[in-house]
Amino acid sequence: MPRAATAPSPIRVLIAKPGLDGHDRGAKVVARALRDAGMEVIYVGLRQTPDDIVRSAIEEDVDLIGLSILSGAHMALLPRVVKLLKARKASDIPVFAGGIIPDEDARSLRRVGIKAIFGPGATLEEIVTTARRLARPRS
């Protein structure tokens, strides 16, 4: 069951930018929207390696990971995050992504386990609703 934002334990979500592109405007807007939806957003910002991301996700015990990527390196970096989560026995933490990701790539990313992918046209409402639905239930 996804938890309501007003529940005593808020959803914790990690927002990160993997790789080297420096455009974090979108990630910040999403972080803010998730905050306004009652979530605790751990914002780690730019230039995160997949290892950094997985480490932060585990230490912060997040229920969800959101990755913003505009560099074109998504096919290298996103599956790596999923793989590392699995290796650290944390594949119960779902991952979603946003950025410039061609449809064909999006399909194969979904196949490797990225739960949702948002392009430039996505609304904040859509992202918030999806985040609530995807968030890992606390055991």
Next chain:
Amino acid sequence: MSPVLRLPPAARAVVAGDRRALARLISAVEDRDPAAVASLKALYARTGRARIIGITGPLGVGKSTLINRLIELLRARGLKVGVVAIDPSSPFSGGSVLGDRIRIEKAQGDDGVFLRSMASRGHAGGVASATREVCRLLDAFGMDIILVETVGSGQVDVEIRDIASTSIVVLVPHLGDEVQTLKAGLFEIAEVFCVNKSDLPGAETATRDLSELAALGTDRDGWRPTVVPVSAQAGTGVETLWAAVEAHETFLNADGRRDRGERRRLAEEVVGLVRERVGRELTGSMDRDRDMGSLLDRVAARAIDPHSAADRLYRELRRSG
């Protein structure tokens, strides 16, 4: 100390060094999960070894950047470091953006560091209500030093004093004239003042004003606060700052000061726990109990005053207990 095998599984995993188990137990404690209390109880005997150092001060003075430098210094000395970084929760949505990890990059990729961001979740005072217990978990996990970064504090956010044995108050030049240093609150809790961004003009004046304040010697069990100019960005003054923290920790070891401080903090904690429980019970009984409801109606109708109503409630609570 209870043998490891008798600990609840979650606590046992923490003692065994399982980072994910620690992270999950921290969440359970934050969420006030009753199951977590069993682990806290069982782990208590294994805590008390770590030194908890508070880092507080207004927002934007460089607390996270300073912590990044302190981690670097402490790791070079072979000490394991836990960090609890607190940011405010929104009073409107309950949500929060926790951004301290951005600057505390030295925590990355090092198993000797465990950094946890915490939202204040409506608790005033500069920390979250579970901060003390989260520090204990990091202590039981084997961290030597625990750095607690408060929310960007105002003048009255002094609760860190009930958690840390040494508090560093971080300030920057041009925060106000020397009269500010005379005011009660934040300035009173510092064992060590850090004048950060000391490469900026005005740092000498700020350092001098604070040193004069320290020299006035308000009675703090005989400790005179140290004032250290630092540039966390450039990395200067950090060694001197830590030496000042160590000097205070050594000072605490003499004449039973540490034990007295610990006792004071524990008294606060135990009374706080009772207060929390009684409060919950009373609030609950007001919702359920018809007598209690009518008591409130009479207060609202000005037929009885709040003090007398409280007297009655308190008497009944003692009788039923």
